Every structure is written in structure tokens, then in C-alpha cells.
Amino acid sequence: MQSQSSSSVSIDTAARPTFDRYELDGFYDEAVDPKGQFRTSSALLLQRVEELPQGELLRRQQAAEQLLFRMGITFNVYGDSQGAEKIFPFDIIPRTIDAQEWERIESGLKQRIKALNCFIHDVYHDQEIVRAGVVPAFVLETCKAIREPCRGLNPPRGVWCHITGTDLIRGADGTIYVLEDNLRCPSGVSYVLQNRFVMKRSFPSLFDLSHVRPVDDYPSRLFSLLQKMAPSAISNPTVVVLTPGVFNSAYYEHSFLAQQMGVELVEGRDLVVRDDTVFMRTTRGFRRVDVIYRRIDDDFLDPKVFRSDSLLGVPGLIDAYRSGRVALANAPGTGVADDKAIYAFVEAMIEFYLGEKAILPNVPTYLCYRQDDLKYVLNHLDELVVKAVGESGGYGMLVGPQSTAEERRAFADKIVSQPRNYIAQPTIQLSRVPTLIGDHFEGRHVDLRPYILYDGQEVFVLPGGLTRVALRKGSLVVNSSQGGGSKDTWVIAAPARKGTGS
Amino acid sequence: MLSRVADSIYWMCRYIERAENLARFIEVTFSTLLGTAANEKQSWSPLISTTGDLQWFQSRYGEATREQVVYFLTFDPEYPNSILSCVTAARENGRSIREALPTQVWEQLNQFYQRTMQLSRQPETLWQSPLDFYHEIKLSSHLFKGLMDGSMSHGEGWHFARMGRYLEQADKTTRMVDVQYYRLQPIRDAMGSPVDDLQWSALLHSLSGLEMYRQKYHQILPVRVVDFLMLDRAFPSSVMHCIDQANISLHAISGCPVDSFCNLAEQRLGRLRSQLAFMRVDEILQQGLHAFIAELQNRINAVDDALFQDFIAISGAPAADETPQMEAKMRAATS
Numbered sequence: 001m002q003s004q005s006s007s008s009v010s011i012d013t014a015a016r017p018t019f020d021r022y023e024l025d026g027f028y029d030e031a032v033d034p035k036g037q038f039r040t041s042s043a044l045l046l047q048r049v050e051e052l053p054q055g056e057l058l059r060r061q062q063a064a065e066q067l068l069f070r071m072g073i074t075f076n077v078y079g080d081s082q083g084a085e086k087i088f089p090f091d092i093i094p095r096t097i098d099a100q101e102w103e104r105i106e107s108g109l110k111q112r113i114k115a116l117n118c119f120i121h122d123v124y125h126d127q128e129i130v131r132a133g134v135v136p137a138f139v140l141e142t143c144k145a146i147r148e149p150c151r152g153l154n155p156p157r158g159v160w161c162h163i164t165g166t167d168l169i170r171g172a173d174g175t176i177y178v179l180e181d182n183l184r185c186p187s188g189v190s191y192v193l194q195n196r197f198v199m200k201r202s203f204p205s206l207f208d209l210s211h212v213r214p215v216d217d218y219p220s221r222l223f224s225l226l227q228k229m230a231p232s233a234i235s236n237p238t239v240v241v242l243t244p245g246v247f248n249s250a251y252y253e254h255s256f257l258a259q260q261m262g263v264e265l266v267e268g269r270d271l272v273v274r275d276d277t278v279f280m281r282t283t284r285g286f287r288r289v290d291v292i293y294r295r296i297d298d299d300f301l302d303p304k305v306f307r308s309d310s311l312l313g314v315p316g317l318i319d320a321y322r323s324g325r326v327a328l329a330n331a332p333g334t335g336v337a338d339d340k341a342i343y344a345f346v347e348a349m350i351e352f353y354l355g356e357k358a359i360l361p362n363v364p365t366y367l368c369y370r371q372d373d374l375k376y377v378l379n380h381l382d383e384l385v386v387k388a389v390g391e392s393g394g395y396g397m398l399v400g401p402q403s404t405a406e407e408r409r410a411f412a413d414k415i416v417s418q419p420r421n422y423i424a425q426p427t428i429q430l431s432r433v434p435t436l437i438g439d440h441f442e443g444r445h446v447d448l449r450p451y452i453l454y455d456g457q458e459v460f461v462l463p464g465g466l467t468r469v470a471l472r473k474g475s476l477v478v479n480s481s482q483g484g485g486s487k488d489t490w491v492i493a494a495p496a497r498k499g500t501g502s
Numbered sequence: 503m504l505s506r507v508a509d510s511i512y513w514m515c516r517y518i519e520r521a522e523n524l525a526r527f528i529e530v531t532f533s534t535l536l537g538t539a540a541n542e543k544q545s546w547s548p549l550i551s552t553t554g555d556l557q558w559f560q561s562r563y564g565e566a567t568r569e570q571v572v573y574f575l576t577f578d579p580e581y582p583n584s585i586l587s588c589v590t591a592a593r594e595n596g597r598s599i600r601e602a603l604p605t606q607v608w609e610q611l612n613q614f615y616q617r618t619m620q621l622s623r624q625p626e627t628l629w630q631s632p633l634d635f636y637h638e639i640k641l642s643s644h645l646f647k648g649l650m651d652g653s654m655s656h657g658e659g660w661h662f663a664r665m666g667r668y669l670e671q672a673d674k675t676t677r678m679v680d681v682q683y684y685r686l687q688p689i690r691d692a693m694g695s696p697v698d699d700l701q702w703s704a705l706l707h708s709l710s711g712l713e714m715y716r717q718k719y720h721q722i723l724p725v726r727v728v729d730f731l732m733l734d735r736a737f738p739s740s741v742m743h744c745i746d747q748a749n750i751s752l753h754a755i756s757g758c759p760v761d762s763f764c765n766l767a768e769q770r771l772g773r774l775r776s777q778l779a780f781m782r783v784d785e786i787l788q789q790g791l792h793a794f795i796a797e798l799q800n801r802i803n804a805v806d807d808a809l810f811q812d813f814i815a816i817s818g819a820p821a822a823d824e825t826p827q828m829e830a831k832m833r834a835a836t837s
Contacts, residue, residue, distance in 0.1 A: 071605075072597070072612040085616075246598045259601035264504050272820065279820040281505045283658065283755070283813040286820030 016054045017440045019046065028172050028431040029443055030095055041096035041492045046434070048206055049093070060202045061092040061436055067198050073191075073252055089485030090195060092202060095433045095446060095467040096490045102213075102463060105168065105176065105450065108360030110459040111350055113164055113452050116181060116337050118353040119346075120160040123336050124150045134352050135345050139369075142420050143339045144390055147298055149305050149318055150333030156229045157456035161337075162329040163222070163293075164452040165189070165466075168360070170431035177363045177428065179447065180392065181343065183334040185295050188466040188486075189218060189451045190253035193260075195488040196464075211493040213463035218451065219260035221462075222293075225455050226261075229327035230290040237290035240264045240280065242271070244296050244312045254295050268296070273316030276323040291327045292317075298332045340389040340423045341367055364426060368419040377415065377424040381408045384424040386415065399476065401427055430476055433487065435469060445470045447478050448489065463491040507602050508662045509814045510595040514611070515650075515666035517592035521585045522643035523674040524575055527552060529636035530708035534700065546571040548685050552677045553583055572632070577622045585639060589618045604653040607646065614642040661751035665809065668751070672744035673802050675709060679731050680795045686724065702727050709739040728791065729783035741798065742778050748805075749775045755813075767808035774801050 022032060031042035038046050049057060065087060068074075074085035097105070122129050123140060130137045140146065165186025167179040196215055200207055223239065230237030243254035245267050258265035270280050271289065279286035294301065300310040305318040320326045336342065344365040347358040366373040366384070377384060381400050388396035398411045415422045432443030450465035467487040468478035478484040527549055535545055547566040550559045558581065563570045578584045582591075593615035600608050621627065621635070628635050647667070654660045682705045686698070702722045706712040711730065714737050719726045734740040749771050750760065758764040763772050786794045 069616075070609055070613055072600075072608060241601075246594075252600075255600040259603075259605075263601075264507070265599075265601040266504060267506070270504055270506055274820050277820075281816055283503050283505055283508045283662075285816060 017057055018050050022441050027429055027443060028170055028174050030431050030433045041098040044210055064090060064092055064198045064202050073194060088480055089471055091435045091469055091485055091487045093434050093436060094199060094488040094490045096492060098492050102491045106461045109166055109450060109452055109461050111356060111359055113454050113459050115350040115353045117160050119349045120334055120337055124153055124333060129352055134348050139341055143336055145335035145339050147333040155331040156327045159454055159456045160331040161334050162225060162454055165449045168448045169428055172429040176360060178360050179363055181337060183337050187250040187253050188449055190256040191486050192464060192466050193218060195486060199488040213491045213493045215462055215464045218462050221453055221460055223261040225453050226291045226293055226329055228455050229329060231324055234290050239291040240266045240289050242266055242292050242294040242296055268312045268314050271314045273314060273320050276320045276325050278320050278326045293329050340387055363428060366424040368415050368422040374419055378412055385427050386411055386422055386424045389421055389423060445476050464489040503658045505814045505816060507599045510599045511659050511662045512666040514592045514595035515663045516670040517588040518643050518646055519667050519670035521588035522640055524585050525636040525639035527708050528575060529633060530704050532632050534704040548681050551681045555583060573625060577625050586618055586622050589615050602659055606653055607649045610646050610649050614646060658755055661754045664751040665748050668744040668748040669802060671739055672741045675731055675739050675741050676795045676798055678709060679728060680792060683791050711737055711739055725783060733781060733783060745775050745778055765812040767805055767812045770808050771805045
């Protein structure tokens with residue numbers, strides 16, 4: 001087997017990685033406190049790692065990479081005619097979160113999802129939040145992610161955002177912020193499950209001792225959620241996952257989730273709508289579909305309603321949805337709350353809809369359409385991160401401290417010509433986690449994406465989530481398109497007890 | 503099951519079977535030549551004839567030398583039926599229906615592909631030990647099929663897999679018999695000579711049937727070899743056996759009794775099966791083996807067409823209250 005290992009170090013000559021010379025460099029470290037002591041949630045893990053025989057950690061890292069390669073969790077290397085494939089980088093040192101902190105994150109996310117769901121519903125109905133003067137009418141009117149066909153829509157059980165993948169980051173002072181809500185088709189949960197699978201093979205007995213909360217029940221929870229959304233008269237609803245197809249970069253995840261739930265993975269061409277009812281083409285003729293977990297963006301869902309040039313979608317799907325004969329998760333139109341200028345109001349939404357104070361703060365956000373903010377932003381471009389309101393995935397942004405004067409000038413022009421289109425935030429020095437770099441540990445910046453399921457009554461937050469890590473030294477960008485990898489995320493249920501083995 | 507998924511399972515298995523057959527043919531040709539002084543060129547071109555793509559080969563390669571033929575059949579990425587192309591196509595089909603396969607089946611298929619891909623990047627390593635190389639390909643295919651049988655529910659998808667596997671094998675067996683019989687006919691008078699014996703043994707061997715043949719007939723006689731490979735009920739690569747098994751799976755999919763039909767594919771396959779089942783080998787030879795096989799291949803292709811019409815390219819429109827009655831009936835019949 002061809003070596004797919006990212007580490008070029010040979011096991012035989014590798015030194016034993018320890019924390020003797022581990023540097024914090026002034027950042028918040030998720031595993032090591034400022035005095036150089038292991039934090040409680042990571043202590044057992046890191047002690048065990050340090051005790052491993054020489055070369056063993058590297059061996060396990062390489063075995064984990066081989067395993068991911070064998071499982072076919074790969075992407076094609078662009079431009080390689082020989083069909084070379086690579087795994088998404090994976091680091092063997094997990095990120096840990098203690099029980100108390102997780103509890104706070106969990107309640108913060110629950111609160112946030114409830115408020116966001118109320119907001120999306122409000123946007124497409126009476127817009128009370130605008131009438132109350134909390135969100136300016138102008139901001140909603142100019143939001144490109146509003147979907148007119150959703151006006152007046154009443155999705156099953158009042159749920160718009162069934163599945164959410166909120167991005168959290170921690171700053172230098174230890175505060176955890178919400179960076180983005182990702183209410184449309186958040187991806188990555190398959191990596192949470194696969195990373196866990198790989199880690200269990202790498203450190204079997206450590207799992208036993210560490211009281212890591214399980215994530216394995218995600219597919220069954222997702223399935224029950226989807227089933228609940230079915231039109232009420234259906235007793236045993238047919239659930240499917242709708243994918244753009246095998247060339248989509250998240251295809252692996254679509255097929256993984258369908259496989260884990262034991263449902264069909266369909267493409268647009270497998271579905272047909274007749275009399276406001278959705279059918280799939282099967283070997284036994286047409287079969288009715290009741291719930292669609294769609295992993296296609298709004299714009300491509302139905303060429304009759306949204307983009308008419310979409311070949312991925314299903315003509316008539318939205319009519320079927322509006323008539324209540326099929327359920328969609330997530331509902332169309334949720335992107336409105338992903339607009340970064342609207343994101344800035346989420347804390348206010350929580351107060352407005354729930355009468356509660358936000359548990360998890362937003363990153364302080366300057367709205368460039370406000371004159372004062374604009375002035376401040378233009379004067380401090382070299383300190384701020386500027387983002388286009390409709391972009392994600394690390395695109396359309398300027399990281400001030402790492403930009404050139406030229407780039408800042410170009411960005412300033414864009415901001416001035418379209419101020420509604422930009423927001424700015426202070427550059428948060430993302431927290432770091434020890435990461436195996438060659439034969440030793442270095443801190444690398446991370447974020448965290450927990451996955452949240454909402455059925456209209458209960459909000460479930462998967463204990464853990466995807467920890468994305470910027471593998472490039474000094475980089476704050478964790479996106480896989482920009483050299484990011486991932487780590488397993490351990491939410492510790494109770495203090496670890498002592499034991500033997502590793 | 504989704505039509506698209508059924509189609510991909512079917513083709514995934516056809517491609518794997520195709521790759522395995524090629525590996526067996528090449529392996530046997532290698533090992534046969536080790537023991538003879540036969541003209542090399544004569545020995546390698548029939549291999550291409552069995553693929554039915556001789557013209558394709560001649561237009562790009564010209565002369566059929568050992569190196570050319572082996573590269574062409576094994577690694578040529580342009581040639582759609584090379585081992586590499588077949589394994590790639592099988593894996594592409596598998597990748598698009600990963601959710602319908604047990605994880606281990608997918609992982610085996612993926613490894614099979616990665617390994618073949620890796621070898622194709624250093625084709626020269628093949629010459630160091632060609633027999634080991636093709637043996638490995640065969641084992642990968644066996645492992646794949648074993649995992650399919652052992653870990654996939656024996657329901658609709660699995661029956662589509664079997665349809666693919668057996669129709670492909672039936673087709674390949676007819677091609678092997680056709681080409682070798684034609685080639686060996688001129689030396690029929692010298693029947694019993696060591697070379698002759700060796701050649702007919704090689705044919706049996708390349709369909710993994712030498713020992714089973716010997717158990718039944720002991721001595722190599724061309725007419726018996728043809729009988730065994732075409733009409734034997736029990737031998738896995740014989741055309742009769744393959745058609746029989748495909749027929750069983752096809753009826754398991756529809757739930758229709760095996761001696762009747764409720765779609766075009768069943769009608770065509772059933773007729774073919776009956777004809778073979780009540781055929782004697784001397785009737786085949788009387789009619790002319792080549793003509794018989796040509797017709798047989800056409801009829802196997804016609805079954806494949808019918809499968810596509812009946813299960814994959816379903817046409818018409820659904821009725822809004824499409825009753826699951828038919829479905830329930832079929833389900834009851836298959837379970």
C-alpha cells in the first residue's frame with residue numbers, strides 16, 4: 001500500500017514526543033494551562049501519550065491514516081491524471097472538553113437554536129422583530145438569502161432548522177464565542193463519527209478510562225427526527241437523503257449518513273413529482289417519499305421555483321412541500337439567518353423571543369452599513385477580520401493582521417461601494433491544541449463545530465463535534481480547503497479515574 | 503430499491519467478474535507457455551480474441567507480442583475492458599452506492615482498486631512474478647464476492663449482484679470456449695498428444711475447472727470439455743450453471759415462480775435456460791459450435807437489455823395514490 005502518511009518521519013528514528021518543551025506562545029491552550037500543567041480533561045490522555053514507547057504514537061498516527069485511506073474517506077488530488085487520492089488530514093491527539101464547560105456550551109446552543117428557529121419563522125410571517133425595532137427592516141429587505149417562496153410557509157411541527165452545525169471558537173482570554181450558525185446544510189458530522197471510530201482503534205483502553213461521551217447514536221437520532229417530520233397520516237414514512245451526486249465534495253458524508261440510517265440515497269434524477277407527491281424510481285416502479293433530508297442548497301432544489309437551470313433538483317418539489325405532502329430538512333429559506341449582518345442580531349433575538357440573556361456570546365461585530373462602524377472598520381483594517389455577509393468556508397474574507405496594504409486597499413474599496421455586504425470582527429486568537437508535528441508536539445489553532453438536532457420540542461446537541469485544526473504553523477484558518485485537518489473531540493462525562501494500559 | 507442503485511450493483515459485479523476472468527486467462531496463458539516451445543505469438547493473440555476487441559488492439563498496438571498483450575489487457579487505462587479499467591469502473595459504481603453496501607464490501611473494493619492502481623504505476627513489477635500478480639487479482643475478486651455473499655442481506659440488491667456476476671461469467675465462458683475450440687480444431691487429429699492435452703487442460707484451468715472436469719470425466723476429450731463448460735449443471739463457470747443461477751436470482755427479485763415469467767427479462771432468460779437444459783452436446787457440435795455460441799451471446803445480451811427495460815429505465819408516470827399492493831405482493835413472494 002502506498003504510504004498516504006502526512007508525516008515524513010520514520011518511526012525508528014523518531015524521538016519520543018513529550019511536553020517538556022511545549023510552548024504556549026501566549027495563546028489559550030485547550031490541553032495545557034498557563035503554568036504548563038495538563039488541564040483536567042486532557043491530563044489522563046496526555047500522561048498516557050507521554051508514557052508510550054518510543055515511536056508508538058507515530059505508529060498509531062500512521063495506522064489511523066491508513067485506516068481512513070482504506071475506508072475510502074478520500075478526495076481526488078486535483079490535476080492528478082493517475083487518480084491519486086488523499087485523506088483529509090487527521091491528527092491523533094484529541095481535543096477535550098470537561099463536563100462543566102460542555103454543559104454551558106450545550107445550554108447556550110439549545111437557547112440559540114430555539115431563538116433562531118423563531119426568527120426564521122417570524123421572517124417569513126409577521127416580522128414582529130422588525131416591528132419591535134430589534135432588527136432593522138432595511139437589513140432584512142436587502143438580505144440575499146431570503147427566499148420569497150417561503151413566505152407564509154408553515155413547515156411540519158414549526159421546525160425550520162432541523163440540523164445545525166454551529167461554529168464555536170475560543171479567544172485568548174478563554175471566552176467561547178459563536179462564530180457562525182450554519183443553518184443550511186452543515187457538513188462534517190460524518191468526520192465526527194469516523195474520527196471517533198479511528199480513535200477507538202488507536203487508544204482502546206484509554207477510552208474505557210476516560211469516560212468520553214459517545215457520539216455513535218447520531219444516525220439513529222437523526223433518523224427519528226426525520227421520521228417525526230413526515231406528513232401526519234403516514235404511519236411508516238419513507239425517509240431519503242438527497243445528494244447532488246458523487247462529484248459533490250461532501251458526497252462521502254451523504255452516502256455515509258444514508259448507510260447508517262439505512263435509507264435510500266437519492267439524486268434529483270431518481271425523484272419525480274406528480275400531483276404534489278414525491279416518488280422515487282425503484283426496481284418495483286414508483287414509490288412514495290415522505291421525508292427528504294436534502295443536502296442540496298435551496299437554489300438548486302426545484303427549477304420551477306428557484307434556479308431554473310438547476311439539473312440537480314426536482315421540478316415540483318416545493319409545491320409538494322408547500323402542500324404538506326412531503327417534508328424537507330432543513331426547510332428552505334433558513335439561509336436568511338446565516339447572513340452575517342443578521343448574525344450580529346442573534347443575541348438580541350434570544351432576548352426578544354425567549355426573554356433570556358444569551359449564554360454564548362457572538363464575536364463582537366461591526367456592521368459596515370452603520371456609518372460609525374464603517375469609519376472604525378476602515379481605520380482599523382489591519383487589526384480586523386472582514387467578511388462578506390453571504391460567504392462561508394473561508395472565502396471572501398480579509399484577515400487584517402496577515403494582509404498586505406494592497407489587499408487592504410482593494411478590500412476598502414469593496415466595503416465602501418457595498419457596505420451592507422460586509423461585516424468586520426476583531427481578529428480572535430483562536431485557542432490551540434497540541435498536535436503531532438513530525439516527531440514532536442506543537443500547538444495548532446482550532447475551532448469546534450457541534451451538531452444540533454431540533455424536532456420542535458427538544459434540542460439535542462451531540463456531545464463533541466468536529467474540531468477543525470489549522471495545520472499550517474501560525475494559521476488561523478481551519479477550513480479544509482485552506483490546509484485544515486480535524487481531530488476527534490472528547491467531551492468528558494466525569495473525572496477520569498486511574499488505571500493501567502494505554 | 504432505487505433503479506439507479508440496482509443498476510450500479512449489477513455493473514459493479516459484472517466488472518469485477520470481467521477483471522477476474524481476464525486475470526485467470528492471462529495467468530493460465532503464462533503458466534501454459536512455461537511448459538511448451540509453442541510459438542509465442544500464436545499463443546498470445548487468442549487471448550485478445552476472447553475479449554472480442556481484437557480490432558481495437560490491432561488499431562493501436564499492431565503486433566501481438568507478449569508484452570503488448572499483457573499491458574493492454576492488464577493496465578491500459580484507455581481500453582475500457584482492461585483489468586485496471588474494470589476495477590476502476592467497479593469501484594466507481596460501488597462508490598455511488600456505498601450506502602447500499604456493507605462497509606467491508608466497500609472497503610475491500612476500495613482496497614482492490616487502490617492496489618491495482620498502485621501496481622499500474624509500476625507495470626514493470628508485474629514481470630518479476632506475473633503468476634503472483636494475477637493470483638492476487640483473483641484473490642481480491644474472491645474476497646469481494648465472499649464478502650458480498652457473507653455480509654450483504656440476500657435480498658433484492660444481492661440478487662442483482664448475482665445477475666451481474668453470472669451473466670458476465672456465462673458470456674466469458676462462451677468466449678473462451680469459442681476461441682479455443684476454433685484454435686485447437688486443426689490439431690484435433692492429433693488428439694491425445696501431450697500438446698493437445700495441455701491446451702485443453704489450459705482452457706479448463708482458465709475457467710478454474712480442470713479438477714472438477716477430471717473428477718467427472720478423468721480423460722481430456724474435446725467434446726467432453728465442451729459439454730462440461732457449456733452444459734454441466736453443477737460446475738460454477740459452465741454456461742448452463744450461470745444461466746440457471748441468474749434465472750433463480752431474477753425470479754427471486756420479481757417473486758414470480760421460476761417456471762413462469764412476469765416480465766420480458768424472465769421470458770427471455772427462461773427460454774434460454776430451457777433450451778440449454780434440454781440440449782445435448784452433439785446437437786451443438788452438429789449445428790456448429792461457433793454459430794451456436796454467437797447466438798447464445800446475442801441472447802445473453804438480449805436478457806441484459808430486458809433487465810434494463812424492466813427494472814432500470816422505468817417509464818410512464820406514477821399515479822398519485824400508487825398503491826403498494828403490487829409491492830406488497832412481491833415482497834411476500836421474495837421474503
